[in-house]
Amino acid sequence: MSTDQTLRPTWPTRSAPVVFGAGAAIGVLGGMIGLGGAEFRLPLLIGLFGFAALSAVILNKAMSLVVVLVALPARLSAVPAADVAARWPVAVNLLAGSLLGAWAGASWAVRMRSSTLYRVLAVLMVLMAAALVLTHTTTLAALALPLWAQVPAGAAAGFGIGVVAAIMGVAGGELLIPTIVLLFGEDIKTAGSLSLLVSLPTMLVAFARYSRDGSFSVLGANLRFTVTMAAGSIAGAVLGGLLLGAFPDVVLIPALAVILLVSAVKLARHD
Structure with a gap:
């Protein structure tokens, strides 16, 4: 088990407006680029609200799950359900790896020393930054792999994404969407819907693994905090979606x- 302790936040003014506002700010950032913003929420939970790494990851995972559940109906209404259903082999292919990856990632996270987990999170934040820039500043083209290569590549990619999503407490859309476009040739909008279908069961598997560890009690100890920030994240994501395109990608991304x-550097230096 990780030496990380389940800590309550040390932020001196844990009032609902402060927590809601912080969640909303993160939601706006994510909404403006079509994501949930969990990658920005994690360093906020650690740096601003004082949660230990593992506790922050679990709280982040809970909030990500709520955001995905809310976003799923809206996303499916934007892309016909029949179109998404017709591409079920893509989701199944990725899930074959991501479910195993989520279990493995959560298992590794609860066993890591606190100092190690901070450094792993820092590395993954850099990965997320690279994925963000790649996805939004380049035109992704399908690799056109033959089926015999596409299937194992999809499972392997799913495993890696499941590991990252479990360790960071994110939905994984930042990595799933470009993977679906590159490996399976789907358009961005369809890839976004498919990513949510893959994210949901993947997050549930990570939750199942985390629930076997004592650190899962952080949710019960901070339920009001979690619900309030999740509500702020959802509200912010809606506002961010309305602001989509208000800032040019060349500046925003x-x-x-x-x-x-910057968050990665701070996490790497965290004791």
């Missing part, structure tokens, strides 16, 4: 990538 990189 580098700025968000810098935020992730």
Whole structure:
């Protein structure tokens, strides 16, 4: 088990407006780029609200799950359900790896020393920054792999994404969407819907693994905090969606990538 302790936040003004506002700010950032913003929420939980790494990951996972559940109907209404259902082999292929990856990632997270987990999270924040820039500043083209290569590649990619999503407490859309486009040739909108279908069971598997560890009690100890920040994240994501396109990607994406990189440096230096 990790030496990380289930800590309550040390932020001196844990009032509902502060927590809601913080969640909303993260939601706006995510909504403006079509994501949930969990990658930005994690360093906030650690740096601002004082949660230990593992506790922050579990809280982040809970909030990500709520955001995905809310976003799923809206996303499916934007893409006909029949179109998404027709592409079920893509979801199954990725799930074959991501479910195993989620279990493995959560298992590794609860066993890591606190100092190690902070450094692993820092590395993954850099990965997220790179994925963000790649997805939003380049035109992704399908690799056109033959089926015999596509299936194992999809499972392997799913495993890696499941590990990252479990360790960071994110839904994984930042990695799933470009993977679906590259490996399976889907358009961005369809890839977004498929990513949610893969994310939901993947997150539930990670939760199942985390529930076997004592650190899962952080949810019960901070339920009001979690619900309030999740509500703020949802409200912010809606507002961010309305602001989609208000800021040019050439400005927004580098700025968000810098935020992730700065957060990575702070996490790496965390005791």
